[in-house]
Amino acid sequence: MSMHDSATPAPEGHSAPPELPTNRLSYRLDMTILLFGRAISWLWLVTLAVVLTNVVNRFILGRGSIAVEELSWHLFGATMILTLAYAVVSDDHVRVDVIREKFSLRTQAWIELLAIVLLALPILYLMVEQLYQYGYRSYLRGERSQAPSGLPYRFIIKTLIPIGLTLVAVALFSRVLRCSTLLFGFPRRIHKTTPRQ
Secondary structure (H helix, E strand, O other): OOOOOOOOOOOOOOOOOOOOOEEEEHHHHHHHHHHHHHHOHHHHHHHHHHHHHHHHHHHOOOOOOOOHHHHHHHHHHHHHHHHHHHHHHHHOOOOOOOOOHHHOOHHHHHHHHHHHHHHHHHHHHHHHHHHHHHHHHHHOOOOOOOOOOOOOOOHHHHHHHHOOOOOOOOHHHHHHHHHHHHHHHHOOOEOOOOOOO
16 A cells, blocks of 8 residues: 555556545644654755765765764764654555555555554554663763763754654554554544645
8 A cells, every 4th residue: 555646647557456435534633743744854864974085084075074974974874864764654654465465455454553553553652661771861961972072962863763763653643543544444534635745
């Protein structure tokens, strides 16, 4: 299933795959995640600029900078973790369950509902709870890079990890709502097309 507009024509000879229905709350959550993901995706350009600056400084000018190198790592990690939820909402993440596509939409919805509620959300809750403490401890210690010329404020990147996972949890909760709409008729379906990526 994908979040593409249902009005998008399918390739010749193929019908568009059925999609989970959308309800008012899931639509708002999905739109928020998609808008945030699109905004954060611009950080990839900043990351690229920092990486290129580091390469030029190091291999052409012969004066590498630990701070610039660390900044490239931090930007890459931050952009990756903050756009994970976008991948969940747009259904662009990798699926390894090859049998799933052979099932009906209702069976797929049951599998997703149970997997998210019984596995994904509890695991994310435990991870986020510990990781917020991890970032807070880093803040209290005033943690910085171990390299003398490295970056300060290590708590920023450490706090972005649980924030990104919280966004993933929100995206998965929206998915649960959509499964519930299909399986139980609650929350009530709305007849809006799902947002384009």
